[in-house]
Amino acid sequence: MGERFLMKGNEALAEAAIQAGCRHFFGYPITPQTELAAYMSKKMPKVGGTYLQAESELAAANMVLGCASAGCRAMTSSSSPGISLKTEAISYMAGSDVPALIINVQRGGPGLGGIQPSQADYWQATKATGHGDFQILVFAPATVQEMVNLVGKAFDLGDKYRMPAMILADGMLGQMMEPVEIPDGSSSAPCEKPWATNGHQNKREHNIINSLYLTPQALEKLVRERFERYEIIKKNEQMAEEYLTDDADIIVVAYGASARVSHSAVDSARQQGIKAGLIRPITLWPFPTDTLKKAAQHAKAFLSVEMSMGQMVDDVRLAIDCSRPVEFYGRTGGMIPTPEEILQQIIKLGGEK
Amino acid sequence: MFEFKHLTIILGHYGCGKTNLSLNIALDIARRGNKVTVADLDVVNPYFRTGDYREMLEKEGIKVVAPIFVSTNLDNPSLPAAMEDIFQPKDEYVVVDVGGDDAGAVALGRYARKINEYKDKDIFYVVNKFRSLTSTPQDAAQILREIELASRIRANAVVNNSHLQQLTAAEDIYSSLDYAKKTAEILNLPLAFTTAESKIIDGLDLDSVYEIQRIVKPPF
Known part of the structure; x- marks a missing residue:
């Protein structure tokens, strides 16, 4: 390829x-x-x-x-x-x-x-x-x-x-x-696995996987x-992507497909003069606590957007020790939030112009 | 301007752009002042299908015939009785979007006899050089053979729908021409046309190019 x-x-x-x-x-x-x-x-x-x-x-x-x-x-x-x-x-x-x-x-x-x-x-x-x-x-x-x-x-x-x-x-x-x-x-070449049960050839102790x-x-x-x-x-090993978070008042936290939708919503918010940003966790475990903690120093509020009834939102609150309000918006059952719906939530959170 | 027959059947590999092309052809025929029905014959794919665009099509006066459970949570390969009527020759146009590969084309076999008797028809085999499993003419030709075996109908022309979504540039289209010609050659079929999005079509110097829009896309 x-x-x-x-x-x-x-x-x-x-x-x-x-x-x-x-x-x-x-x-x-x-x-x-x-x-x-x-x-x-x-x-x-x-x-x-x-x-x-x-x-x-x-x-x-x-x-x-x-x-x-x-x-x-x-x-x-x-x-x-x-x-x-x-x-x-x-x-x-x-x-x-x-x-x-x-x-x-x-x-x-x-x-x-x-x-x-x-x-x-x-x-x-x-x-x-x-x-x-x-x-x-x-x-x-x-x-x-x-x-x-x-x-x-x-x-x-x-x-x-x-x-x-x-x-x-x-x-x-x-x-x-x-x-x-x-x-x-x-990716890198598969590493040596001295623990593997792949035949000891009478050259080492036998390995046990148990x-x-x-x-x-x-x-x-x-x-x-x-x-x-x-x-x-x-x-x-924490990984996260930040988008327009440097001066953001309202930070949307979303991963996967809902991060794609949130990205569009943050763009619309910026066009309206609202200082919105996006933190997109790439590793969910380990959760990118460091990125969120840093953002909590200046952000006024967080909005967790998920295609669920609100699950990651707990980890967002824990990551910032509840030092800022963390709201949630989600759709579930197979529905995908629209950029407009998320924009409305950002506005509701008091995104200042 | 491509002259479409009364029955146009769209066959191809998964993700080659069958649904997008079907929607474009149906809209094109309708905007020329004709009555059109578009049939979603895909019983394989759960997302991104013609039936999802019912509202938009009906606004344009296009009739949609789709599996009853399309866009629902029921992953059920059933077809409505109205599908039978689709292949009855009449003074209206019909565009049929078939499911991908041989698995998707099985459903078409149900109507093979009627289709083979239908005179005024085009059965297009859609190819996209940039799809990873059909990137060589040999692989592309092989998939049509499997589709024909499963559906018991034969394609009569190849359509070159090579693209890389929004990243498609004129050179991508040019680079696909040889691939499309070779695929058609192996299959001993003519090449009906090459598609191109409106935004790049002006720069293209091609004999038979068909203008399309990108209709099928994710909601962001």
Whole structure:
């Protein structure tokens, strides 16, 4: 590749994973994510990889656990209800310190919900992608090009910190097409994995990948070590984009597709002379607390815009220690907020001209 | 000005621009003072489909026939009975937007006999050089073969709809001409026309170019 092509978000995610050295995809079809699996089924055999449609979402995620335990770059993808089914295996991956990529192209929920775009899985992705004390890395692309760039990053950081990583997209980003450039070998070469269960050849002790611990003391010690690693990640891996925030009174905080809409709303507000800006979290975990704290020094109020009933808004309040008013505006169930609706909220928040 | 037949069927790979082209052709025929029905025969794609533009089309006097559950949460491949009437020759124009690839074209097979009997028709195979899975003439030709097998109807011309959305420049269109010609050659079909957005069409020095607007886009 290397040239510019028009790709659907779902296809771009798949191609980027292949370019990042992933050769093992395990999945199960679900709208609005299916093009990702379809692309993998066409492409993986051509590059000597494995595309496997499992008998269920849980089976697919467990295949990823097994494959990644052997040191391979492995992934699965689904949409909201399918991710719920995968969470048991994701918890096992976290509990076994196994890196893997999970892609969620979110749709409306709860339950079967609907097939239109949504961001209502923020809590699931950042707080509880399964049972137990753990976090996973969560990346939120807002363009098809950024989807490509973040897939490589997610694999790299997952390997570096030995933990699962998620791309939290939504149906709009998955289905829309944009011009993209996919650089060959877009991420660094897969790193050495001395922990992998890939055959000891009688040259080392055998490795064990496991999440069961027979004494609570051992389990507590391991979980504490894992959380020390999380602190390092929180310090070093926060990512956010700022747009017109330097002099902004009202700062909209939005990620993914709702950040695209918010971007248009901030432009309209500026045209009316309102000092509005946008902070777009790119990592949702670790949450870009530093960027928000800095902005809270001069901003008068924040507005969290989401395609949900208000989930990230909690993290915005925590990030700034509730030092400024944080309001929320959202649409849910598969509806997308319009730039006009967001503009009205900015005006309501008292954006001064 | 391209002379459209009474029945125009649009086939192609996912995301090559079938829906956008169908909407443009329907609007064009209607604005020439004709009665037009546009049929959304896509039973595969959940978003960005002809049925989503019903309001805009009906304002222009265009009739829309679409799956009953289009734009809803029901991912159900059912077609309305009115679709049957679409392929009945009459003194009106019909533009049919078919789903992508062979999977999307299966639904068309339901009407294959009627379509094959229909005399005054064009069945266009739309290609876009900038779509990653159809970027070579060989790949593009292969997809039409799969579509024809699934739908049991044959295309009679290729349409070059190569573009990179808002980033399309004149040189992109020029660079796609050879690709489109070669695709048509492999398929042994004529090249009907090359499309270009209004904003770049003036600078183009081409024999058969068809002006379109970008109608299908995300809400931001």
